[in-house]
Structures are given as C-alpha cells and as structure tokens.
Amino acid sequence: MADRAVLEPCRQSEERDRHVRAGTAGVRGALRARPVGRHGTAAADQLRQSSAGSAGNLQAVLDGSLDLALTVGGRRPPDGIVLRPLVDEPLAFLCRADHPLAGRSLITLADLSGTPILRFPPGWGTRDTVDRVLGPVDSATEIAGYTLMVKLIRAGFGATLMPASAVAGAAGVCVIPLDAPELTWHLSAAVSTRRRPTAATEALLGALITAADDVTGPRNA
Template identity: 40%
Template sequence: MEIRQLEYFVAVADELSFSRGAARVHVVQSAVSTAVSKLERELGVTLFDRSKLRITLTAAGITFLAEARATLDAARRARESVTGFHGRLSGTVEIGILQSSGAIDVPAVLGRFHRAHPLVSVRLRQSTAGSAGHLAAVADGSLELALVTLPDKRPRGVTMQVLLDEPLVFLCRPDHRLADREQIAITDLAAETFIRFTTGWGIRTLADRAFADADLEPVSPYEVGDLATTAGLVRHGLGTTLIPASEAARFSDLRAVSLESPLLWQVLLATPPPDRMSAAARAMADALRRTFENVAG
C-alpha cells in the first residue's frame, strides 16, 4: 500500500467521482482508477459501489476512509517535522470558501499569501450545501479550514472564530413600494415574493428564523445558490431578498433598505484543533485572521 494510493482514494471518496477526484490530485483519470482498483485488490474488499450513475462508498470504504485520512495526516506531520531544516514553508492547503465573504477580498488574501509562501499550494473548494457542507468537511478531516456563516450546528472537534459581522439589508428595485423607506420591519415583507438562498447558507438561516419569529411565511418560488442570479431576479421584478450590506453595495442599480431590528450575518473561520492542522494551514488561518482584523478595524 502506497501513500499515493491513499491520496487518490481519499480524493475520489471526497468527490464521489473518479474524474473530479483525478482533477483534484492533478492526475489523469485512468491512473487514479488503476491505483484505486489495485488498492482494492490488495485489501481484498470493494471500496466503491460502481453499479449506479454516481459512485458511493461501500461499508468497507467508509471504514477505510477514516484510517486513510489518519495515515495521510501522519505522513504530513512527518514531512513537516523537517521543514525547519530548509527554512521555507511548503505543502498543500485546502480551504472552503463562500459565495460571499462580505467585505473581504479573498483572492487578494490568497495573492498576498502566495507571494509570502510561494511553495505552498492552495486548493479552493465551494460547497453546494453551503456552510453546513464545509463544517462537515472540516469535522471529517477533508478540509483543514473553511470560511462559514452562522451554522445551526457546530460539529464536535471544530473550532469556530468570528471574523466579521455585518447587517443584512432588504434588496429591491428602485420603484418598489418600500424602496424610499429609511428602514423597514420584517413584518413589512409579509406580502413579498421572497427569493431564498439554498439551505445551508447563513443568509437563509437568518431570514428563515426572522420570518418564523414574526409568524410569517412569504411566498418563495425561487431558491438560488449565487448572489448574481439573486440580484438578477430582483432587477427583473421577480422578487426581493435579504442580503449582506457589503454585497448589496455591488448592485448600485438596486435599492438597499436597512432593517429596524438588524439581522447580523457573521463570517467565521472553522478549523480543527491546532495539532490536526498543517503548518501551511496554520499560516493561512493567521493570514485570514489578520485580514479580517484590518477590515473590522
């Protein structure tokens, strides 16, 4: 059994796809498929159920995945034990990012990090399940750190630090009935066609709680997973929504109205305990903290 085989297996298990797993480790798909098949022969078990359109882990695969991650973590720590002898930080960091990080320019943070640590490879991952997906990945070890927003549940073994908060605002067309108001109450949205974000998004969680507390259930025919499409729907008169104030500023042709009782949207940094983080991941976490401190200050 080789470390390379374990890396390929974990990549495929995380992506539930041989093609996406191969892209993640920058190897052709045939090489990954061959390595995983060889691993299954060596172990004498089937790790993936390939009988359906989308592969899934078998019971043996689920059990083996936890041990494979632990072995890869041990190998990483062994490599890092000698990094001080060549004096430059190296390795790979996988970070989960959001559709919106508020006032933070994440590409700018990554650019500065790359210039400071050119030997570190950074991989970005977005989750269709929003913050909930990132938190699950940090908890199971497939991500070392992630930016998340207002999680309903905080998995055990995951450390959370609030980096930034800002209010949600009501986003509408300039000719909307509420556009000229300085502030509105949640109850003013009772008659609205409301555009919701995907389940798992922090914005969705905040909005749903506010509506439930006000005993409202607005009509919501649209559920959207990106901010640009949401703004487009608002622009064409198909609904209104709640959105972070910094994001609303991007859509200057639309009107942003404050809420009388502010709903604070938070960006948090999720990490495992320090002893489970690589030196490169700890450096990235520090870079994110410094950047958010500068914005907040």
C-alpha cells in the first residue's frame, strides 16, 4: 500500500468532467472489490492510500480535496461530515514467530501491558483506538503504512496491533486474536453534508456499502 496521498480521479464517467476523488488511510483490506458502473471498475481499486490518516482525510473531505474518504475510529465527526458505517473488525496482535507471545492462541490486555507496541502516527484511527485502550505514550515508533509495518515486524523490530484483514496472506508473521472487544476497528465512509455528491460519488459509496454488507451482512437486517 502506498504511504502518500494520491489525490486524483478514481473513476471517470462518460462525461470527462465528472469524477470522484476518494482516499483511504490504509483500510482497504476488509472490503472485497465490487464493480462500479458500466466500465466495471472495482470499488476497492478506486481508492488511493493516504498517509494523512483518518483525521487528515476528514479534513480533506471538509475542504473539498476529497469527495469521499474511508476513515477509522469511533469519534463524532466534525460538522459538515457524515459517516456511513461499513465494517467493524477486532484488531489482532501481529508479531514474528520468535516473539515471546507468538505461541499464544489468544492475547489479553494483561499480556499487552508489558509489551512494547509499534504504533501508527497520531491522527490514524487505529492509533486513536490503541491509545484510548492502552493509554497514550510520550515516545513511540510511528509507522505510516501497513505494508511497512509488516516488513518491520517480519524483520524483528517488535509487535503491533492492526486489523487482520490488512495482513491477510502475509508470510513470516504471526497474527493472533485479541481477547479485548475494546480494541475494535470501526471503518466508515465519510462524505460532506455541505456539497451535493456527484453521481460517481454516490455510485462508489453504494458499492462500498454493498461490499461491506457482503462481509458482515446488512446492518439494518
């Protein structure tokens, strides 16, 4: 996954001046691709990764740099933003096979209390969740990207907490469930309430909701 924002059109409609600019904070793993529109472009492939984190993506939706953003976290959005819930996923403990906790079938909060955890930068929804449950830290190794984080864990730099869907199929690491419902990742699509969405934005949002329903079942069922 890229570690910088690429704010560019992610779907071109038949009218060349109609497009949707969408960004994510490294949160695509939980959603399966879903075709959008007559061109068959996959919803997941229309999203561009951002190192700005959820807070930065919300600001980009507010100022119009993005039409839609995927964000992580459970906080109330700023005025002018509405969040459409998509997926809730427990975080998992990620470590190398020679880590002291690698042999566990389940990791508890007590296990985590004495374990150094590599964290993502402030403003990332995953970081907010971890800080809220484990407490903030004055100094932490901050890694801005899931792919880079996995590489560092594989190289033996420590352990981390992240969605298991983001590391599906990664070799050389152990992914262990947590016995901690508080450490849950809440994925939402953020759109502006101050601008009328384009048809392309509505199509992408609908595709994301459908993809989320495929994973978890309809929320209103």
